Amino acid sequence: MATREQIQATLEVIKAKNGELNAFLEVFDDVLEQFEVAKDKAPLFGMPIAIKDNILFDGHKASAGSKILENYTATYDATVIKKLKDAGAVIIGRTNCDEFAMGSSTENSAYGVTKNPYDLERVAGGSSGGSAAAVGANLVPIALGSDTGGSIRQPAALCGVVGFKPTYGRVSRSGLMAMSSSLDQIGPFAKTVGEAEMIYKIIAGVDPLDSTTVSESVYPEVKKFNKTIGIPKSFVDSEGVSEEVKKNFYEAVEKFKVLGYTVKEIDLSYIQYALAVYYIVMPAEVSSNLARFDGVKFGLLRNGENGVEDYFETRGEGFGPEVRRRVILGTYVLSSGYHDAYYGKALEARKLITEELRKLFQEVDLMLTPTTPGPAWKVGEKSEDPLEMYLEDIFTVHANISGCPAISLPSGFAGKLPLGIELTADLGREDNLFIAGKEFLGEKD
Amino acid sequence: MDKIQVLSLAKLARIKIGDQEAENLSHEFESILKYVGEVGEVGKLNQLEKFSKEDFLVRNVMRKDSEGHESGLYTEKILAEAPAREGDYIKVKKIL
Numbered sequence: 001m002a003t004r005e006q007i008q009a010t011l012e013v014i015k016a017k018n019g020e021l022n023a024f025l026e027v028f029d030d031v032l033e034q035f036e037v038a039k040d041k042a043p044l045f046g047m048p049i050a051i052k053d054n055i056l057f058d059g060h061k062a063s064a065g066s067k068i069l070e071n072y073t074a075t076y077d078a079t080v081i082k083k084l085k086d087a088g089a090v091i092i093g094r095t096n097c098d099e100f101a102m103g104s105s106t107e108n109s110a111y112g113v114t115k116n117p118y119d120l121e122r123v124a125g126g127s128s129g130g131s132a133a134a135v136g137a138n139l140v141p142i143a144l145g146s147d148t149g150g151s152i153r154q155p156a157a158l159c160g161v162v163g164f165k166p167t168y169g170r171v172s173r174s175g176l177m178a179m180s181s182s183l184d185q186i187g188p189f190a191k192t193v194g195e196a197e198m199i200y201k202i203i204a205g206v207d208p209l210d211s212t213t214v215s216e217s218v219y220p221e222v223k224k225f226n227k228t229i230g231i232p233k234s235f236v237d238s239e240g241v242s243e244e245v246k247k248n249f250y251e252a253v254e255k256f257k258v259l260g261y262t263v264k265e266i267d268l269s270y271i272q273y274a275l276a277v278y279y280i281v282m283p284a285e286v287s288s289n290l291a292r293f294d295g296v297k298f299g300l301l302r303n304g305e306n307g308v309e310d311y312f313e314t315r316g317e318g319f320g321p322e323v324r325r326r327v328i329l330g331t332y333v334l335s336s337g338y339h340d341a342y343y344g345k346a347l348e349a350r351k352l353i354t355e356e357l358r359k360l361f362q363e364v365d366l367m368l369t370p371t372t373p374g375p376a377w378k379v380g381e382k383s384e385d386p387l388e389m390y391l392e393d394i395f396t397v398h399a400n401i402s403g404c405p406a407i408s409l410p411s412g413f414a415g416k417l418p419l420g421i422e423l424t425a426d427l428g429r430e431d432n433l434f435i436a437g438k439e440f441l442g443e444k445d
Numbered sequence: 446m447d448k449i450q451v452l453s454l455a456k457l458a459r460i461k462i463g464d465q466e467a468e469n470l471s472h473e474f475e476s477i478l479k480y481v482g483e484v485g486e487v488g489k490l491n492q493l494e495k496f497s498k499e500d501f502l503v504r505n506v507m508r509k510d511s512e513g514h515e516s517g518l519y520t521e522k523i524l525a526e527a528p529a530r531e532g533d534y535i536k537v538k539k540i541l
Contacts, residue, residue: 075522211506276481287458294459296537301528307538308459316461324460325470328451329477331458342481349487387476 002046007035007090010048014093014139022114023124023133025053027093028060034090041088043198048092049084050134050143054101055186056175057081057091064177065099065109065127068293068300068318078175079210080144080186080203087202095130095143099320100290101151101179103127104392105382108322113379117159118417122376125155128189132159135189136418142199143189148180149278150371150396152187153408157371157420160410162437163189164196167427168403169214171200172207180285181212183278183400193409193437194445200430219428225435229256229423230266230364238272240391242374244414249370252411252421252440256368259439264364270353271398277353278397279390280333280346286323287330293318325386354402361404361426366436369395371408371420399424407433409440446474 011027018024028034031048039046051057054064056074058081063069081091098108106114106129114129116122117137124133128145131152135143136159145152147165156163164187171186178184188199206213236249257263295301295314302313319327333342360367373394382389399406406424413419421440425432438445451467451474462470520533529536 072526075519075526208508270487273484273487276483279477279481280484291459295528296535298526299528307540310538311459312461315459319460321466324455324462324466325473327458327460328454328462328470329474331454332474332478333481335454335457341485342478345484345488346481349484352487385476386473387480390477390480 002035002039002048004032004035007031007046007048010092010140017137017139020115020120021117021133021137022112023095023130023137023139024050024093025063025096025111025130026061028091031090031092038085038088038090041086044088046088046090047142048140049089050092050095050131050140051081052097052128052131052145053094054097054146054177055080055144060094062094064101065097065111066318066320066323067110070300072299076175079172079207081175083203092140095128095134097130098127099323100177101127101146101148102286102322102326104154104389106130107379107383108320110320116376119376122378122417123158125158125376127151129155131189132156132161132163135159135161135191141191142195144186145189146176146184146186147400148183149282149400150393152189153371153396153406153420153422154392156189156408158376158418160418161189161191162193162196162410163187163408164200165399165406166200166204166430167405169212170204172205172210172213174207174209178289180282181289182285183282192443193407193434193441194443197434220426225365225432227260228262228264228364230264230360230367232268232271232367232369233265235268235271236369240373240394241370245370245372245374245419248412248414248419249421253368255440266360266364268356268360270349270356273349274353274398274401275390275394277346277349277401278393280342281350283326283330284334284343285330287327287334290323290327350401353398357398357402357404358426365425365432367424369422371395371422375414375417375419395422403427405430405433407437409437446471446478
């Protein structure tokens, strides 16, 4: 339960620390009024929660880290916001992110990069880097992010916190700015698995405003949790994964063994293609979803010579380089003559990756991998080569491609920089992730 | 992929980009497309099953257009976000 003094103290801490971190783009000016309404509502009783800048909160600015929405004010509450408010949350502010959630470092934000709380010369990860840094630096206990290819789990790992992506269809995306609709999912950042679980249970559920949310009966039958973990060894040992990450990963494997888990080496034929599938399906959907930013209905308008030229000027100036890159790439993979070679093949591979993972979860309860191939890098270090930045998602995209839930847990350090491990479970089996996650972090239930 | 092709894609995407950006993107797309082109290999590995077009069909999940809200309830709020308005309309340039 929060007190008015605690909320004021939180505001002071953010004021003192945000200058160097750039985790928050804005702290809302009605926080204390929100608190008066929230303080008597269970179970959060006024707990301050930060939200990623792509989630709509009625009457408050939401810019998705983009110039095209610099002055946009949300006209309704996202379903997750409604649910959090009903549960007694105070929505304290909006956090920095890569523009329209496209990136792995927040360097693509139009409002500057978010710094890593463990080393201010390094990135906090992305795209939900502001949310991860806000929790990692103890500015807030909880933050929401969105995860399309790892955008919650990767920054969570780099900032030493818990990051959780629920099963596709568990949490309504009504009021989340759509990036890639077949992949996007909202989830929490927290210091503990228990808190992430509590927030997840508040925001999950069927919502008529998001037709991808499905009822419990759709998920596979609950089977006994046998504490078995599969390790895709050749995938984890692949080139490009740093030695410190591998060492930390195998220490985590040993820890699970000590905790009574059975660990099996597994061999997956298709998972290595998940990233290639992702960088076809995602830009394709991005090119379609971002068509709505046309300078007509909301956001920036730049005047051209006629109506059509308005589009060119508005989108050319309003979108940053990475968004332009992905929209144009998506236009290519969907264009006549290339559609079958890229998008068509990617859909087929997506089905194979999903079926192979689902089959795996008949044999083991969970799959364990590192969350990222390395710790946080220096600002600017990977900005020159987009493909190198994309490879950062290597261990996280399978969960979005297949729809499976996955959680990143803090697993130690490389020097002073945090590292994370990631558990993936079968569709709808968040419960097993929470059990294993709490045991790994030594949390009492 | 060359600069001309990128400029024509940008035109389809209704995004104004400069010559230099198009040139840079053409090289970046080369390496990205080489990487994502790997998905072509997956079909060859496919021992699980063959897919037909029907496997990728989606069904309509739109609700019936009914139970509308009271007229004008959101008009002000939504129009306040429009870059240009005239009365209760969004204003755009002449199309034809």
